[in-house]
Every structure is written in C-alpha cells, then in structure tokens.
Amino acid sequence: MGLWIYLDGRFVNEKQAKISVFDHGLLYGDGVFEGLRTYGGKVFRLKEHIERLFRSARAIMLEIPVSMEEMANIIIKTLKKNNLKDAYVRVVITRGIGDLGLDPRKCPKPTIFVIASKIKLYPQEYYEKGLSVVTIATRRNLTESINPAIKSLNYLNNILAKIEATNSGAMEGLFLNNEGYVAECTGENIFITVGNNLLTPPIFAGALDGITRDAVIQLGKEMGLNVEEKLLTRYDLYNADECFLSGTAAEIVPVTLIDGRKIGSGKIGNLTKKIREKFHQLTHTDGIPI
Numbered sequence: 001m002g003l004w005i006y007l008d009g010r011f012v013n014e015k016q017a018k019i020s021v022f023d024h025g026l027l028y029g030d031g032v033f034e035g036l037r038t039y040g041g042k043v044f045r046l047k048e049h050i051e052r053l054f055r056s057a058r059a060i061m062l063e064i065p066v067s068m069e070e071m072a073n074i075i076i077k078t079l080k081k082n083n084l085k086d087a088y089v090r091v092v093i094t095r096g097i098g099d100l101g102l103d104p105r106k107c108p109k110p111t112i113f114v115i116a117s118k119i120k121l122y123p124q125e126y127y128e129k130g131l132s133v134v135t136i137a138t139r140r141n142l143t144e145s146i147n148p149a150i151k152s153l154n155y156l157n158n159i160l161a162k163i164e165a166t167n168s169g170a171m172e173g174l175f176l177n178n179e180g181y182v183a184e185c186t187g188e189n190i191f192i193t194v195g196n197n198l199l200t201p202p203i204f205a206g207a208l209d210g211i212t213r214d215a216v217i218q219l220g221k222e223m224g225l226n227v228e229e230k231l232l233t234r235y236d237l238y239n240a241d242e243c244f245l246s247g248t249a250a251e252i253v254p255v256t257l258i259d260g261r262k263i264g265s266g267k268i269g270n271l272t273k274k275i276r277e278k279f280h281q282l283t284h285t286d287g288i289p290i
C-alpha cells in the first residue's frame with residue numbers, strides 16, 4: 001500500500017509522489033526542511049520545529065505559502081492519514097519549479113511535501129556501548145557563507161563529513177569550524193560533561209540550533225548542572241568525563257571514543273544515562289496530540 005505523502009495540498013501514494021526535474025530544491029538544493037518525531041501519538045516540540053522551519057526559510061528569502069498554524073495542521077493530518085503514532089516526520093519546502101538558471105524569482109510557487117514514516121534509530125548496541133566519533137578534515141560551512149543554523153536542503157557539507165567518518169570506520173564525524181573549534185556532528189549536536197558542568201558549543205561556532213539540544217540544556221539546568229555554551233577544542237573533548245550527541249532521530253546517544261581516545265571510563269557515563277532517561281520521560285509527557 002505504501003505511505004501517503006502530503007504534496008502541494010493533497011495526499012498521494014508514495015509511488016505517485018513525484019516532483020519536477022525543474023524544481024530548484026533538486027537542481028540547486030534550494031529549500032529548507034525539518035525532521036520531527038512523534039512519541040505515543042504526540043508530536044514532540046511541534047511549535048519549535050515549525051518556528052525553526054520558518055526561520056530557515058526567512059534566512060534564504062523563501063516565503064512559505066502557508067501559515068505556521070496551517071503547517072502544524074498539515075503535519076498532524078499526514079500523521080493521521082498514515083495512522084502513525086511513533087513516527088519520524090520530514091517536512092520539505094523547496095523553492096519550487098523554475099528554469100535552469102539560478103534566479104529564485106523564476107520560481108513562482110514553493111513545493112511543499114511532508115513524509116511521515118516509521119522511525120529508524122541507531123542500532124541498540126550504540127546506546128549501550130557508545131559511538132566512536134572521528135574528527136573530519138572537511139570544515140563546517142562558515143557561518144558567513146552557508147550558516148549551519150539554516151536547515152537547508154544543501155547538506156553536502158554534512159554528507160562529505162559522513163563519507164569521511166565512514167571511510168575511517170567511525171559511526172559519526174565531528175566537525176570543527178574554520179578556527180578549529182568544535183561545531184557539531186553530521187546530524188547531531190555535541191555535549192560533554194566535566195564534573196558538574198554540562199558544556200556544548202555555541203550556535204555561532206557552526207551548529208544547528210538543535211531542538212533536542214535545547215531540551216537537554218533545560219534538563220541539565222533542572223538537574224542542577226552548570227550548563228554553559230562554550231567554545232570547545234578537541235583537547236576539551238578528549239579530557240571530558242562524558243560525551244554524548246543529541247538530535248531528533250538519534251535522541252541522546254553516548255560517545256565513548258573520539259579519534260581513538262577513550263572518553264572518561266570508555267563506558268556510558270552516569271550523567272549521560274540520567275539525561276537520556278529524563279529526555280525519554282519528557283518525550284512521553286510533552287507534546288501535541290495527533
């Protein structure tokens with residue numbers, strides 16, 4: 001039967017869900033997207049994801065042709081149509097169909113599609129044993145060129161990093177910015193703990209303003225930790241007590257090896273475990289019902 005995809009105002013079966021070869025999302029990666037999760041029939045941080053989508057669109061001067069409320073309804077309707085309670089939702093807005101030139105003014109109507117599907121997580125063993133991460137040579141996009149805060153369809157920077165990580169036999173790649181400070185991973189934000197301190201790079205270091213990151217910062221504060229957004233070097237990571245990544249798809253995933261160095265004891269740390277538990281509680285108590 002396949003999934004029902006929302007595409008420009010109607011639901012089409014996944015086999016029929018097609019977009020034009022002249023769509024600038026495809027030709028130039030010109031567009032923005034979001035990835036959301038639902039837990040037990042509730043959408044986690046729906047408003048925050050929609051707000052970030054609109055901020056990304058504003059940054060590339062793309063006017064989303066529906067309101068924030070309408071976008072929320074489209075997401076909920078797509079979940080209902082597919083009868084999904086625990087799902088991953090991808091929302092994509094492209095510049096739309098234009099000619100072969102770059103000029104976005106030639107694209108009169110943005111394309112909108114929403115895919116709601118079953119979620120695929122990292123294999124369970126990574127949550128139990130932790131991930132290995134390597135620093136990759138490709139630097140994070142400069143904030144003054146393609147700002148990583150924009151969740152754009154141009155993810156080539158991240159894909160190159162993923163290829164490098166895979167080629168090195170690691171599960172994830174660590175991005176440094178052009179000054180050598182830690183930015184983030186290919187699809188997750190990064191945190192370390194040192195004693196009672198929970199530290200993460202600031203957004204200006206070249207990271208996405210992660211919604212899971214935000215939840216972790218809030219949880220850390222509630223747990224009485226000293227939470228700081230701080231410029232970090234690889235030295236700080238190597239000498240941390242604990243390290244973990246945060247993201248919508250991965251949730252909270254421990255990191256136990258960076259560039260061949262064991263982090264802390266080399267096993268999942270207690271604070272990481274606690275934050276993971278608290279995050280799970282939050283995802284099951286917070287959220288907008290489908």
Ligand SMILES: Cc1ncc(COP(=O)(O)O)c(C=O)c1O
Pocket residue numbers: 035158184185186187188189207208209210211212213246247248249
């Ligand atoms: C590059 C990058 N960083 C961080 C994140 C984590 O952000 P969030 O927690 O909002 O999913 C993502 C995932 O969307 C991402 O693609």
